Amino acid sequence: MNTITAIEPRNKRNKSYELALDDGxxxxVDEEVVVKHGLKPGMLINEEQLRxxxxxxxxxxxxxLALHYLGFRMRTRKQLYDYLKRKGFNEPVIEEVICKMEEYRFLDDEEYALRWIQSRKLSQPSGRRKIAYELMNxxxxxxxxxxxxxxxxQEEEEELVCQLAEKYYAKYSNLxxxxxxxxxxxxxxxxxxxxDIISRAIRRLDVDLS
Known part of the structure; x- marks a missing residue:
């Protein structure tokens, strides 16, 4: 058993406290832990309680921190993991928090992937290979x-390639x-x-290659 010798405010912004024991x-701990368990100097505690x-x-x-990080834009599971790791949290804590974020749908890799694909269609048309590389990263x-x-x-991708081929052809038609x-x-x-998709689009342009 150990005795709490002091409880001092550590950070007013996030309401954390420094708890000192008689063994040095x-x-x-945060304010909610202090209030919830009625922590005060002179209180006896054991290692299990401390953990x-x-x-x-x-x-x-x-x-x-996770809610703040996810509040700016959608993130992947790995991005949140790496962020919390950089903040100094250990793996069990990180995995627990990730599970909570997924449970409350603040984190959803399936939705992230679908939205990424949709954004590529609208703003930066890309093939499956490039999209796969980006999402895997x-x-x-x-x-x-x-x-x-x-x-x-495949029909969507072929149509997209044809549109882009016409755009690039107009750009380089002086060559x-x-x-x-x-x-x-x-x-x-x-x-x-x-x-194979590119070659079909090129043939549809019907350009004289002589």
């Missing part, structure tokens, strides 16, 4: 990624036929479209 150790209070304080602090699981990509039909088509093809490849 100090711990940070419970620290856990509660860490979960609450991590949840507050953001930590989206392969099964979630594949399900989201299935919402993009000789072969050079022009090379430029168009390279631009479409950089956007992550597959070569």
């Amino acid at each position: 150790r100090t711990f940070c 419970e209070w620290i856990w509660e304080a860490d979960i609450r602090a991590a949840c507050d 953001k930590g989206i699981a392969r099964d979630v990624l594949e399900t989201a990509l299935d919402t993009v039909t 000789p036929g072969k050079e022009c088509m090379a430029k168009v093809s390279q631009a479409l490849l950089r956007r992550g479209f597959d070569w």
Whole structure:
């Protein structure tokens, strides 16, 4: 058993307190833990109680940071994990907070992937390969990624490539036929479209390559 020797305010902004024990150790807990458990100098505590209070304080602090982080825009599970890791929380706390955020639908990788694909359609048209690369870098699981990509039909992608091919053709039409088509093809490849779709779009342009 240990005795609490002092409880001093540590940070007025987030209402945290420093709890000092008679063996010289100090711990940070938040105001809610202090009030909930009636902590005060002279109180006897055991190690199990101490671990419970620290856990509660860490979960609450991590949840507050997570809600603030998620409030700006949608994030992936991995992005939130990395953010809380940088803030110094241990893995059990991070996983618990991530589960809470998913439970309350503040965090949803499936929805994130679908919205990312939709935003690419509207603002920066890209092929499945590039979209997959982007989402994998953001930590989206392969099964979630594949399900989201299935919402993009081949017909949609072919039509999109044809529209972009016409746009790039207009841009490079002052070049000789072969050079022009090379430029168009390279631009479409950089956007992550597959070569077979690109080649069909190129043929539809009916450009003289002589």
